[in-house]
Amino acid sequence: xxxxxxxxxxxxxxxxxxxxxxxxxxxxxxxxYWYRQILGQKVEFLVSFYNNEISEKSEIFDDQFSVExxxxxxxxxxxxxxxxxxxxxxxxxxxxxxxxxxxxGDGTRLSIL
Amino acid sequence: QQxxxxxxxxxxxxxxxxSIINCAYENTAFxxxxxxxxxxxxxxxxxIAIRPDVSxxxxxxxxxxxxxxxxxxxxxxxxxQPGDSATYFCAASKGGNNNDMRFGAGTRLTVKP
Numbered sequence: 739x740x741x742x743x744x745x746x747x748x749x750x751x752x753x754x755x756x757x758x759x760x761x762x763x764x765x766x767x768x769x770x771y772w773y774r775q776i777l778g779q780k781v782e783f784l785v786s787f788y789n790n791e792i793s794e795k796s797e798i799f800d801d802q803f804s805v806e807x808x809x810x811x812x813x814x815x816x817x818x819x820x821x822x823x824x825x826x827x828x829x830x831x832x833x834x835x836x837x838x839x840x841x842x843g844d845g846t847r848l849s850i851l
Numbered sequence: 852q853q854x855x856x857x858x859x860x861x862x863x864x865x866x867x868x869x870s871i872i873n874c875a876y877e878n879t880a881f882x883x884x885x886x887x888x889x890x891x892x893x894x895x896x897x898x899i900a901i902r903p904d905v906s907x908x909x910x911x912x913x914x915x916x917x918x919x920x921x922x923x924x925x926x927x928x929x930x931x932q933p934g935d936s937a938t939y940f941c942a943a944s945k946g947g948n949n950n951d952m953r954f955g956a957g958t959r960l961t962v963k964p
Contacts, residue, residue, distance in 0.1 A: 742894075771952075781887075781895060781940060781954040794951045829894050839885060840952065842894035 740764045742843035744830050750849045751820050759815045759846045761830030770813045771831040771840060772805065774798070781829065787813065817848075825850045854878075855943050857955025864962050870928040872958045874941035877922065881943040881953075886915065886926045889938045889957075898939070899926070931962045 743762045751757045763770050772784040785795040787805055804816045813832075817824055827847050831840040857874045864870045876884075882903055887895035901908045901915040901924065908915045914927040928935055938959050944952040 780956045781942075783951050783953065786951065796951070831894075837883075839897045839900060842887075842896065844892070844894045 742830055742832055742841055744828075744843035744846050746846060747844070748847045748849070750851060753822055753850050754819050757817050757820055757848065759817075759828050759830075759848070761813045761815075761832075761843060762811050763813055763830065763832030764834075764841060765811070767832035767834050767841075769793075769833045769835070769840075770805075770807070771833075772815045773829045773831065773842075774826040775829065775845070776826045784815070784828075820848075820850045822850050824848060855941060855953050855955045857941050857958060859958060860956065861959045862961070864931045864960065866931065866933060866962055866964050868931050868962075870926075870931045870935065870960055870962070872926045872939055872941070872960070873923065874925065874943075874955050875921075875923045876943045876953075878943070878945065879922070880945040883944045884915070884917065884924050885942050885952075886913075887940045887942060887954075889940065895940060928960075931960075933962045933964050936960055936962050 745760045770787040773781050775781045783796050785799045785805055786793045802818050806814050827845040829842050829845045831842045833840045855876050885900035886898045888898045889895045899910050899913045901917050903919050906917050912929045917924040938957045940957050941955040942952050
């Protein structure tokens with residue numbers, strides 16, 4: 739069964755550094771998402787992306803965050819200047835179309851030192 | 852405010868018993884209500900989902916009950932098994948596009964042999 743893949747599985751970065759989290763959504767999917775999950779807490783929506791542009795974003799997704807689909811297969815989340823509170827699991831998800839379920843990757847654990 | 856409230860926070864059930872997890876939502880514009888199952892180190896995996904035009908949906912041992920007037924929905928796991936031990940999240944989204952999905956806080960289910 740096709741799946742969403744995320745790399746790396748664990749990223750350790752110094753505070754203030756830029757980090758890029760990578761995702762390969764399911765190949766024929768059209769909608770892409772990033773979520774984060776702080777340890778032991780709920781999954782929080784960050785941003786959705788469709789037709790090469792952001793369709794919705796949450797209050798968490800401030801100017802430090804950006805997303806990009808640089809080619810036909812990858813979907814990236816960039817954090818420009820990381821803060822300690824950015825430490826979390828980041829999940830990518832994709833879905834085929836409207837009224838279809840979202841499929842999640844296994845996440846990238848981001849640790850900010 | 853678009854919130855989804857989930858209870859209980861944790862649940863211990865004997866093998867063969869029924870596990871019941873409840874969620875309540877506030878925004879009447881929500882029209883898609885999935886349940887996700889998450890094992891440690893893995894991303895959320897869609898378990899079952901319902902739309903408000905039906906009051907119940909059953910898939911195998913998993914049943915969603917939906918009460919539109921009360922703005923509540925619940926997950927019932929019949930004949931619970933130790934392999935069901937995981938964290939379960941309810942979620943809700945609106946507009947038929949399930950962008951901006953809002954998650955409950957999660958329920959950690961332990962099924963004892």
